Amino acid sequence: MTVAASDTMPLRALLARIWRDYLSRHKGSLILSVLCAAMTGLLTAALLKLLEPAINGLFLGGTEPISLFGVFSFPADKAVIWIPVAILAVAVARTLAALGQAALVNRLGHTIVGDIQIRLFGAMIRADLARLRSQHSGGFVSSVLFDANMVREAFTSGVVNYTQNLLTLIAVLIYMGFIDWQLTMVVLLGVPLVALVLRRFGRKTRKAAQGAMAETENLSTALMENLDGVRLIKIENREAAEQDRVAEVVARRQRHVIKGANARAFAGPSSDLVAYIVVAAVMAYAGWRAQSGEMTVGGFAAFIGMLLAAGQALRQVTNLATVMSEGFTAARRLFGALDIEAEIREAPDAAPLAPGPVEVVLDQVSFAYAPGGAPTLDAVSLRVAPGETVALVGPSGGGKSTILSLLPRFYDVTGGAVTINGADVRSLRIHDLRDHIALVTQEPFLFDDTIAANIAYGRPGATQAQIEEAARSAAAHDFITALPEGYDTRAGEAGLRLSGGQRQRIAIARAFVKDAPILLLDEATSALDTESEALVQAALERLMEGRATLMIAHRLSTVRNADRIYVIEAGRVVEEGSHDALVARGGLYSRLARQQSLDGAPSTVETVA
Ligand SMILES: Nc1ncnc2c1ncn2[C@@H]1O[C@H](COP(=O)(O)OP(=O)(O)OP(=O)(O)O)[C@@H](O)[C@H]1O
Numbered sequence: 001m002t003v004a005a006s007d008t009m010p011l012r013a014l015l016a017r018i019w020r021d022y023l024s025r026h027k028g029s030l031i032l033s034v035l036c037a038a039m040t041g042l043l044t045a046a047l048l049k050l051l052e053p054a055i056n057g058l059f060l061g062g063t064e065p066i067s068l069f070g071v072f073s074f075p076a077d078k079a080v081i082w083i084p085v086a087i088l089a090v091a092v093a094r095t096l097a098a099l100g101q102a103a104l105v106n107r108l109g110h111t112i113v114g115d116i117q118i119r120l121f122g123a124m125i126r127a128d129l130a131r132l133r134s135q136h137s138g139g140f141v142s143s144v145l146f147d148a149n150m151v152r153e154a155f156t157s158g159v160v161n162y163t164q165n166l167l168t169l170i171a172v173l174i175y176m177g178f179i180d181w182q183l184t185m186v187v188l189l190g191v192p193l194v195a196l197v198l199r200r201f202g203r204k205t206r207k208a209a210q211g212a213m214a215e216t217e218n219l220s221t222a223l224m225e226n227l228d229g230v231r232l233i234k235i236e237n238r239e240a241a242e243q244d245r246v247a248e249v250v251a252r253r254q255r256h257v258i259k260g261a262n263a264r265a266f267a268g269p270s271s272d273l274v275a276y277i278v279v280a281a282v283m284a285y286a287g288w289r290a291q292s293g294e295m296t297v298g299g300f301a302a303f304i305g306m307l308l309a310a311g312q313a314l315r316q317v318t319n320l321a322t323v324m325s326e327g328f329t330a331a332r333r334l335f336g337a338l339d340i341e342a343e344i345r346e347a348p349d350a351a352p353l354a355p356g357p358v359e360v361v362l363d364q365v366s367f368a369y370a371p372g373g374a375p376t377l378d379a380v381s382l383r384v385a386p387g388e389t390v391a392l393v394g395p396s397g398g399g400k401s402t403i404l405s406l407l408p409r410f411y412d413v414t415g416g417a418v419t420i421n422g423a424d425v426r427s428l429r430i431h432d433l434r435d436h437i438a439l440v441t442q443e444p445f446l447f448d449d450t451i452a453a454n455i456a457y458g459r460p461g462a463t464q465a466q467i468e469e470a471a472r473s474a475a476a477h478d479f480i481t482a483l484p485e486g487y488d489t490r491a492g493e494a495g496l497r498l499s500g501g502q503r504q505r506i507a508i509a510r511a512f513v514k515d516a517p518i519l520l521l522d523e524a525t526s527a528l529d530t531e532s533e534a535l536v537q538a539a540l541e542r543l544m545e546g547r548a549t550l551m552i553a554h555r556l557s558t559v560r561n562a563d564r565i566y567v568i569e570a571g572r573v574v575e576e577g578s579h580d581a582l583v584a585r586g587g588l589y590s591r592l593a594r595q596q597s598l599d600g601a602p603s604t605v606e607t608v609a
Pocket residue numbers: 133369370376394395396397398399400401402403
């Protein structure tokens with residue numbers, strides 16, 4: 001399996017990718033919201049800058065004309081009118097910019113979360129079966145629900161607020177420089193201190209975020225596992241034990257979350273401390289300078305006002321740095337999940353597979369689940385012609401289900417080839433290949449949707465008449481029409497509970513609607529009682545007509561009519577032939593048949609598995 005390098009992706013590459021994959025498509029909104037943020041930042045500073053002419057003009061009674069921002073001036077006796085008007089105008093403009101920013105960022109952020117969630121789900125559903133099987137679905141769920149939101153926080157509101165506060169900080173520093181550059185130099189001495197605070201909390205947050213994400217994944221895994229296994233938990237009286245187990249995960253997650261929240265919460269006050277150290281230094285220096293008359297009262301008041309605003313902006317920037325740091329961690333994790341390439345891929349020059357009957361051949365097929373591991377299948381050869389029914393029997397763990405999963409390329413062979421009408425399945429279009437195969441398993445899966453939709457699943461657009469015809473052929477029509485809402489009754493997880501036989505017949509109806517030339521039956525009747533089995537068996541026999549059928553069955557009664565039976569043991573074909581020929585041969589099959597009293601002789605209790 002290809003391991004993604006995203007875990008160690010450098011920040012610059014990470015930002016470039018976030019820009020390319022998500023933000024660049026919303027360039028317009030993003031630029032507009034950054035502009036709004038910049039406006040808000042600049043206007044915040046401008047409001048404070050107004051303090052200088054306000055105090056000097058209103059309280060110190062000067063006679064010189066008063067200039068606002070060097071662009072607008074008025075006589076000193078009009079200050080009482082123009083200064084409040086100017087404050088109001090700047091405040092209204094600032095509010096509008098802030099509102100625009102919030103609205104744009106919210107829309108942008110949630111659109112991006114949606115994008116990420118859809119891509120993640122797409123990557124998950126297309127991933128190799130091997131990978132999906134090796135990982136609990138809880139991990140995917142927590143990624144889709146939580147990581148995506150952390151990325152949003154960082155890259156939309158984070159980026160925009162960061163810009164706003166950083167610009168406020170810069171604008172305020174520039175204005176301060178205009179008021180008194182020497183004093184501003186004193187302020188800038190605080191910069192290394194700030195950098196230190198940012199770094200320290202950034203590192204802490206990153207660690208806490210990584211831990212919290214891993215534990216969120218464990219929590220969703222534990223929750224899903226408990227729901228899946230609820231019957232076992234109840235029968236074994238393990239509710240309290242499971243609660244304790246979940247409590248442990250919750251406690252572990254809490255520790256990380258608290259560490260992260262603390263880092264975030266402590267970052268603010270720490271930067272406040274830095275700001276007050278600077279204020280103290282400024283006071284000392286400004287006091288000394290004011291005594292020598294080099295600074296006006298208005299200038300000093302504006303300077304201090306700006307310094308406090310700078311402290312506030314700094315606090316925000318420090319806070320946001322931790323949010324960004326969480327976002328980067330989440331983004332690395334997300335890209336890690338998105339970047340794992342599927343190994344089962346379509347060849348660039350894949351050939352189409354024309355509709356119609358097909359012959360399936362396994363030619364000297366070998367297969368191992370783990371690369372380089374012990375082979376599960378070893379030189380298996382078999383063939384199924386159109387209209388033929390071929391059965392796979394043999395002891396548990398022999399490799400029968402593995403053989404079935406090689407046909408639709410759930411896994412690829414490690415040696416030999418699976419061919420359809422002479423073409424290697426790896427050279428065919430995957431869509432066409434799977435379109436040619438219907439699969440009915442022991443425990444059919446039903447979606448939380450109507451029965452009609454469940455039947456039409458493999459053939460979207462099937463008409464109601466086709467659905468009903470399929471249900472009739474599957475001996476399902478009568479029980480479906482007897483349900484309160486007939487074909488519109490919901491089945492599946494949160495829907496109506498159907499019996500095993502009923503579910504099985506819906507799955508068979510699904511296969512009828514699909515009308516594929518290859519039929520794979522994986523112990524399709526073994527979970528049923530004798531009465532349901534008879535109904536399902538009859539339906540299956542109708543389904544098998546004219547198709548190339550490969551079936552696995554433990555009950556040999558269901559395979560006696562097969563055209564050919566392959567006995568699979570320890571990954572090899574050990575016997576091959578018709579039921580009668582194999583019974584006569586006196587090998588493994590005949591022993592299995594004897595156990596199940598199918599050879600006419602009295603039953604024995606021999607174990608073969
Ligand atoms: N996803 C998997 N990853 C690793 N090993 C697997 C996987 N699935 C099956 N195996 C192993 O491959 C071997 C063959 O399993 P398979 O399910 O094909 O046997 P089977 O003949 O169908 O068994 P049964 O009759 O019990 O269903 C077993 O040893 C099993 O442990």
